[in-house]
Amino acid sequence: MNLLVHKLRMNSLFMRMLVYFFTVMVLFSSFNLWSFTVYSKNVDNEIVAYNRAMIKNSVDGLENQFKIWRGLMLSLQFDERVQAIERQSLQDGKASLDYTMVANTIQNLQTMVSQPTYLFENVMILYKKAGFLLEKEALVDADRMFSQYYVNEMYPLSYWYRKDGLTSDLTPAPSRPFRVGISQALKTLMPVEMNLPNSTYSIIAMIDMEKWFKANHKIQGSLQFILHSNGTVMYQSEPNSEIIPSWTGNSDWFKDHGKYFFFEKGPATGFTYVTVIPTSQLNAKIIRMNEIALILFIVTVTLALLASWMFSQNIDRPVKRIMKAMKQSETDSFPSHIQEFSAIQDHFVGLLHEKNQISRKLMSSSSMLIQYSYIVRLKNLSLDSHQVGEMPVKEGNFQIVVYQLRFRQSVKSSFSSGQIAKRIRDMIGTVLLSQFPDSTTFQMEHDQLLSVIHNNNEQSDALRNCFQELKQIFDQDTQDYLVTIAISPLITSSEQFDQAYVEALRLVLQSRPLEETQILCDHLGSEDFVGFTMDQDQEFYVQLQTGNEMACHHLIDRALDEKLTLSTTSRQIYAFAEYVLVRTKKTMELLKIPMPQSLENYSQQILECVTLEQYKQLLKTAISEATRAVTLKREESYDLINYVMVFLENHYQEDISLDLLASKLSMSPSYLSVYIKENTGKNFIDHLNGIRLSKAKQLLLESTFTIQEIGEAIGYRNGTSFIRMFKKETGLPPGDYRKTMLRSNPQISH
Numbered sequence: 175m176n177l178l179v180h181k182l183r184m185n186s187l188f189m190r191m192l193v194y195f196f197t198v199m200v201l202f203s204s205f206n207l208w209s210f211t212v213y214s215k216n217v218d219n220e221i222v223a224y225n226r227a228m229i230k231n232s233v234d235g236l237e238n239q240f241k242i243w244r245g246l247m248l249s250l251q252f253d254e255r256v257q258a259i260e261r262q263s264l265q266d267g268k269a270s271l272d273y274t275m276v277a278n279t280i281q282n283l284q285t286m287v288s289q290p291t292y293l294f295e296n297v298m299i300l301y302k303k304a305g306f307l308l309e310k311e312a313l314v315d316a317d318r319m320f321s322q323y324y325v326n327e328m329y330p331l332s333y334w335y336r337k338d339g340l341t342s343d344l345t346p347a348p349s350r351p352f353r354v355g356i357s358q359a360l361k362t363l364m365p366v367e368m369n370l371p372n373s374t375y376s377i378i379a380m381i382d383m384e385k386w387f388k389a390n391h392k393i394q395g396s397l398q399f400i401l402h403s404n405g406t407v408m409y410q411s412e413p414n415s416e417i418i419p420s421w422t423g424n425s426d427w428f429k430d431h432g433k434y435f436f437f438e439k440g441p442a443t444g445f446t447y448v449t450v451i452p453t454s455q456l457n458a459k460i461i462r463m464n465e466i467a468l469i470l471f472i473v474t475v476t477l478a479l480l481a482s483w484m485f486s487q488n489i490d491r492p493v494k495r496i497m498k499a500m501k502q503s504e505t506d507s508f509p510s511h512i513q514e515f516s517a518i519q520d521h522f523v524g525l526l527h528e529k530n531q532i533s534r535k536l537m538s539s540s541s542m543l544i545q546y547s548y549i550v551r552l553k554n555l556s557l558d559s560h561q562v563g564e565m566p567v568k569e570g571n572f573q574i575v576v577y578q579l580r581f582r583q584s585v586k587s588s589f590s591s592g593q594i595a596k597r598i599r600d601m602i603g604t605v606l607l608s609q610f611p612d613s614t615t616f617q618m619e620h621d622q623l624l625s626v627i628h629n630n631n632e633q634s635d636a637l638r639n640c641f642q643e644l645k646q647i648f649d650q651d652t653q654d655y656l657v658t659i660a661i662s663p664l665i666t667s668s669e670q671f672d673q674a675y676v677e678a679l680r681l682v683l684q685s686r687p688l689e690e691t692q693i694l695c696d697h698l699g700s701e702d703f704v705g706f707t708m709d710q711d712q713e714f715y716v717q718l719q720t721g722n723e724m725a726c727h728h729l730i731d732r733a734l735d736e737k738l739t740l741s742t743t744s745r746q747i748y749a750f751a752e753y754v755l756v757r758t759k760k761t762m763e764l765l766k767i768p769m770p771q772s773l774e775n776y777s778q779q780i781l782e783c784v785t786l787e788q789y790k791q792l793l794k795t796a797i798s799e800a801t802r803a804v805t806l807k808r809e810e811s812y813d814l815i816n817y818v819m820v821f822l823e824n825h826y827q828e829d830i831s832l833d834l835l836a837s838k839l840s841m842s843p844s845y846l847s848v849y850i851k852e853n854t855g856k857n858f859i860d861h862l863n864g865i866r867l868s869k870a871k872q873l874l875l876e877s878t879f880t881i882q883e884i885g886e887a888i889g890y891r892n893g894t895s896f897i898r899m900f901k902k903e904t905g906l907p908p909g910d911y912r913k914t915m916l917r918s919n920p921q922i923s924h
Contacts, residue, residue, distance in 0.1 A: 225393060225451065226426065226436060232390035233438040233447045236400075239293060239386075240442050244344045246286060246297075247368040247377040255279050256299055260375050263304035268313070274824045276313055283310045295354070295363055295380040296324070302335055303374045324380065325353040329365060334378065344368055346443070348402075349383045349409040364409060383409050399448040408445060418448050429453065571630050571666050573637075576678040577602065577623040578658040578685070583782060591620065594655055598648070599623050605643055609636045624675075629664070637661075641693050648691040656784065658685040659693045687744045689784050704737045705750040711757075718761050718797070719845075721804035726797045730754065730790065738786070751780055751789045758800050766840045767807050770799035814839065815853050819861070826865045827889045832858045867903050870896070874912040881908045 250256055255275050262270045279299070287294045287310045298319070300307040306315050314323070320331045328350050349364035362383045369376035387398055391411070399418055400409040419430050427436045436449040579598065581591045589597070599615055602625060606613040612628040629637060641659055648657045660681035662674040681694040706714060710729055717725040734750070755776040762769055776796065783789045821835065835858070836843040850858050866888040873884045885896030885908075900908045 222427065222434070225434075225449075228393070229436050229438055229447070229449045233440060235390065236386060236447075237440045237442045240344065240346075240440075242292065243366055243379060243381075244368075246292070247344065247366070247379060250282075250297075250299065250377045251368060251370055251373070253279070253282075255282075256375070259299075259308070260301060260373075263301050263306070264374070267304050268306060271313075273820065276308065277820075277824070279308055280310070280312065283308065293382050293386050295361060295382040297380075298378040299375055300334055300378055301375045307378075323355055324363075325358070326350045334367075334376070346408060348406055349381075351413070352380070362409075387411050393449070393451055395452055397450040399450070401446040401448065403444045403446075418450070421446065421448075570628055571664055572626055572628045573664055574662040574671070574674040574678050575625040575627060576618075576660045576662075576675070576682055577625070578660065578682045579621045579623065580656040580658075580784075581621065582652075582654055582656070583778075589654070595620065595623065598655075598657070601647055602644060605640050605647075609640055645691040645693060652689055652691075656689065657691045658682055659691065661693070661695045683745055684741075684743050685745075686742070687747055687784060687786050687789070704734065704742060704746040705753055706733050714754075714757070715761060718758060718800065719765065719804070721801045723798055723801040726801065727794050730793050730797070734786065734790065744784070747786060747789050748780060748783075751783070751793055752776070754793055755780070755796055758796060762800060762803065765804065765807070765842055765845070767803050770796070770803055814849065818850060818858075822862055822865050826862060826869065827887060829889065829891070830862070863899055863903065866890075867900065870900060870908065871911070874908060875915055884908065 255278060259271060259275060259279065262272060283297045286292060286297050296310050298307045298309045300316060306313055307319055317331050345367045347365040349362050351360045352363045354361045364381040364383050366379045366381055367376055398411040399407060402408050419435065421437050427434060432453045434451045434453060438447040440447060579595060581594065595617060599617060602623065603615045606615065606625060606627060610627050610629065613625055615623060615625040618624045660678040662678040665674045684694060685692050710733055714726060714729050759769060779792055783792055818835065832843050832847055836846045839846065847858055869888045870884055873879055873887060882893045885893045890896035897907055904911055
């Protein structure tokens with residue numbers, strides 16, 4: 175009680191600091207209260223203004239989109255390729271089309287649709303007289319497109335052939351849910367059309383309004399409407415939403431029936447954009463913000479009070495302890511978070527700490543020096559003879575024991591690998607010192623411990639009992655780590671340290687694939703190769719290329735089971751697993767197939783394997799993914815033949831080859847050649863020569879080009895090669911073929 179009265183005196187350090195804190199806190203709280211009052215009065219208007227700004231930005235964005243769509247569709251209307259395709263289609267329909275020009279036009283449409291900012295679901299060029307259209311994927315019949323791929327009863331095929339109401343400007347139509355594509359998924363699309371007068375084709379764009387709404391729907395619970403100047407609803411975010419009250423245009427917003435209605439007129443389209451927000455939504459924001467502000471104010475004041483009290487205490491308490499220590503010459507610690515007080519504490523207790531540290535160092539220096547001397551000898555470190563002679567290494571019979579640690583990375587332990595190694599070292603020291611007081615255990619590597627045990631009997635029962643006890647302890651933690659214990663033969667001189675250490679390391683390499691602690695004393699013999707024979711390796715390569723998963727699995731089982739013995743080591747199985755995975759990875763690279771995830775991370779995954787079954791499971795999982803990737807690659811090439819034929823039709827006059835085409839398709843030439851032969855019955859070169867021969871016959875009969883010029887025109891740079899090919903296929907040289915055909919058909923003229 176007296177202490178509290180003394181602390182609360184006005185002239186005390188504690189009270190003076192507390193009063194200063196309270197003064198600052200009152201000023202700060204007054205400012206916060208004033209700010210909160212002003213904020214509460216204006217927050218409603220600010221929220222409305224904020225929502226108005228967001229809505230206007232959304233409207234401006236869509237209005238700009240209409241301008242962009244108009245420019246893009248006009249560029250298509252006047253595109254020379256589009257007009258050329260129209261002229262060709264009027265001659266003989268699709269049969270007269272230049273498919274190179276068609277492909278380039280489709281690629282142009284794909285480029286437009288791929289731009290996410292344009293909001294295009296698709297862009298089409300409808301050739302009405304020819305009855306087909308070009309879209310982002312291909313050339314499609316018009317009736318098929320609007321009866322199967324873009325289906326809505328309001329927009330049948332007849333709608334796109336109408337003549338009334340069309341102008342040369344952009345013509346948006348009300349958005350409707352379309353059943354799109356093969357999956358017939360529902361999408362809300364707004365058709366936008368452009369048709370020049372007297373033009374037999376029109377440009378149609380399908381606008382993804384759901385994408386626009388998601389990008390601009392920043393107010394939860396709000397509804398969006400787009401109205402035409404004639405009152406038609408061009409878009410509404412909810413199909414069955416209520417009717418919008420009429421807008422007089424006198425105000426940008428008003429409240430009606432518990433809702434805010436925001437209106438915005440589009441300058442480019444004349445559309446009216448309406449956003450409906452429930453009043454409760456905005457009021458909830460205001461209430462939440464007020465509550466949060468009030469809570470923050472209360473929390474701030476409370477924390478300030480607590481902080482003031484605690485900080486005053488933290489300063490007052492160390493001062494009193496320092497004064498007491500100065501009077502009584504105490505050496506007790508008086509901790510503080512303030513730097514100056516900590517410095518004073520260090521000055522008072524520093525000497526005592528120094529004394530304790532020196533004492534501890536003297537006690538442990540002998541043990542550390544012994545461990546250091548062992549490490550120097552085992553690592554063959556170079557020191558001068560005087561230093562080596564002073565190292566306290568006890569002579570006599572002893573054995574070296576190496577503990578090889580394997581940390582289980584896949585298991586998230588609460589201890590780091592360094593902490594686990596220290597704990598294992600402490601357990602080893604506790605067990606060995608009970609039977610061998612002169613033994614020393616220390617850490618050689620981050621994953622390797624070593625014991626030097628002075629022992630006169632290599633096969634002593636005491637030593638065996640110690641290691642059996644350690645095995646029981648370690649086997650309880652196999653989920654975190656595995657230990658291999660390698661015991662060197664008995665040696666009689668410290669000069670044999672390095673030899674005994676090397677011998678123990680050789681024993682470590684003979685650990686077997688077991689999830690338990692292993693104690694190794696004797697060599698198992700030479701290590702034979704475990705893995706594929708030459709024939710099995712070739713068979714594995716062939717089966718992997720064809721995607722035969724089961725055959726690959728069988729080869730792995732057979733290769734391991736045939737060579738597996740009781741002396742097979744973990745290192746042998748690891749080497750085989752790494753070989754198989756590297757072989758698989760190289761095969762995938764040869765086939766130009768992306769690597770499955772398991773093959774990319776195989777080095778880390780192998781390190782997690784311990785038992786033979788785990789190695790097998792890893793290999794089979796990786797092989798399964800690899801064969802699935804090979805199979806998927808083959809299945810994805812179902813339209814490969816069509817692509818090859820179109821490519822040959824468009825590039826027959828160039829210097830093309832199977833290797834060039836395989837490179838474009840990211841396939842091996844051998845696989846592509848077999849694929850073409852299996853699916854068409856003809857080789858790649860036969861298809862190419864057939865196209866070139868057809869073009870050569872046409873040029874021979876319809877042009878005055880020389881034989882050399884015709885050969886170059888169809889891709890032969892050597893006239894002799896062209897003549898040889900032509901004669902092989904027709905039985906006549908090109909010149910004789912021209913004469914014979916012109917003589918038998920006089921009406922054919924150049």
